[in-house]
Amino acid sequence: MKAIAILETGEREVMQCLDLPIPPIQSDEILVKNQATGINFVDTYICRGFKGYFPDKFPHILGIEGAGIVSKVGNDVTDFQEGDRLCYVYTGSGSYAEYTAIKAERAILLPNTIDYETACCLLQGITAQFLTHSTFPLQPDNKVLIHAGAGGVGLMIIQMAKILGAMVITTVSTSEKAQLVSDYGADEVIIYTQDDFADEVMAITQGVGVDVIYDSVGANTFEKDLKALANRGYLVLFGQSSGFVPDFDLNRLCNRGNEGGSFFITRPTIKHYIQGNQLRQRARVFFDYILSGKLKILIGQKYQLEDAPQAHQAIASRSTIGKSIFYL
Ligand SMILES: NC(=O)c1ccc[n+]([C@@H]2O[C@H](COP(=O)([O-])OP(=O)(O)OC[C@H]3O[C@@H](n4cnc5c(N)ncnc54)[C@H](OP(=O)(O)O)[C@@H]3O)[C@@H](O)[C@H]2O)c1
CATH class of the missing domain: 3.40.50.720 (NAD(P)-binding Rossmann-like Domain)
Incomplete structure (x- = not known):
């Protein structure tokens, strides 16, 4: 699969577009075929290896949120099935990729009326x-x-x-x-x-x-x-x-x-505010605000995976507005 990974930390030039194996899943995990994935400021900290944000292994696929279709579920996963639409934050194999393996507890089933691009604004929401x-x-x-x-x-x-x-x-x-x-x-x-x-x-x-x-x-x-x-x-x-x-x-x-x-x-x-069922409770509030028309989402920048260095450059240079995403 296509993925944006780093083999060492550094400025945005260290990002490489690689052909990597589709990640295997554990029994409590889900394999997601990403349709859109979110770009977050924190991705730039991880790429640059800031203190407290250093990757635990290389190659490290960047990205901590996304939205897509369930491609496979682990043996212990009971609340999702192949073909479900979902979004997720954190505890995954990296979302700047065609596929991501995620912990089922960090997945949220999408309401029918929420599209994938909106769903991958979850972390900011x-x-x-x-x-x-x-x-x-x-x-x-x-x-x-x-x-x-x-x-x-x-x-x-x-x-x-x-x-x-x-x-x-x-x-x-x-x-x-x-x-x-x-x-x-x-x-x-x-x-x-x-x-x-x-x-x-x-x-x-x-x-x-x-x-x-x-x-x-x-x-x-x-x-x-x-x-x-x-x-x-x-x-x-x-x-x-x-x-x-x-x-x-x-x-x-x-x-x-x-x-x-x-x-x-x-x-x-955020890690300390999404423990247990808090993630899904907060996500429900976020989606309810959108569905009731109280909250407008602005996707200001859309990129292909190969454009990840430009996406990071845009964030660091303050030229972005609203959300930046990759479409797959
Ligand atoms: N604590 C958490 O759990 C959590 C979760 C999500 C995000 N965050 C943090 O929230 C912040 C915003 O994230 P975001 O994804 O929504 O990014 P963002 O706000 O879309 O982008 C950053 C904005 O910050 C302003 N800025 C001021 N000084 C800057 C500088 N020296 N370099 C770059 N930008 C500067 C710029 O706006 P102006 O042009 O108006 O100055 C820029 O557009 C980040 O620091 C991120 O780490 C924290």
Whole structure:
């Protein structure tokens, strides 16, 4: 089968399009013939071998989510059969490939009306869901700041925050992205390449700050986040698109001079929010939002597998909007 794999970590040039054997399955696994697979920012961390994201073996087929048709089931798998339509996240043999072997517990049967391209937005959808419903469950009177609003996760957080009734402020790099996030429901948009986002947040909130910040940018935004939070505000740091946040003195949560403090910081990761039946519960909420018309999915970029290096280049250079996928 055709697959995009790496034999060593490094910049996107280390990706190779190889002809590899179809992966064997264990008794608790399913072989999926992928129809569309998702490209995620984390794939770039794995390709580059960042600390905490280093592949456990080579060749390593990249990709952690996809959607397709069940081609074969292991002996112990009872809830799926050949021909079923499903999507999946994590615990697989790699989804930048024609076939992926996945643990049955990480598979979700697709509603008839959800197509494969939409289904392979699952990881970003579940991320937005757990951040807004569980990490900091949003209330109607909350004011929220969302960084990278025009990104895959960002657009979904904006929409879920609006569904939950919050007031949404978001940051983007360009005026084109600013128009996009407004179209997806943001109340206030800050073009951070033109204006200081912390100053703008304070102006918008009449000097109070926001109740919660959902920050996937990391190094470049962290310090200013502390200036944009309300007293007892939550900083939900869930990614590091610009690099890891440096070591931090916890005493700084206490105050920032006369202006406020008693902040909370958390660094959630999806793995701890999809254990047991949580994956399927969160997926159901995500699909229900789509099917009821409350959540719009934007697939901004579509690639063939061979174009994986260009796909990673586009993500790293901030030129993408919404979701990036491979179609097979
Ligand atoms: N914790 C979790 O479980 C979890 C799950 C899913 C994703 N994530 C994280 O969420 C983040 C967003 O993922 P995504 O797939 O939806 O990607 P994305 O938001 O579609 O792309 C990243 C966006 O971040 C912004 N950005 C700011 N500084 C950047 C920099 N130095 N390099 C590249 N981009 C920069 C860019 O938007 P502007 O042009 O507007 O600046 C860019 O378009 C990633 O950090 C990812 O690791 C975490």
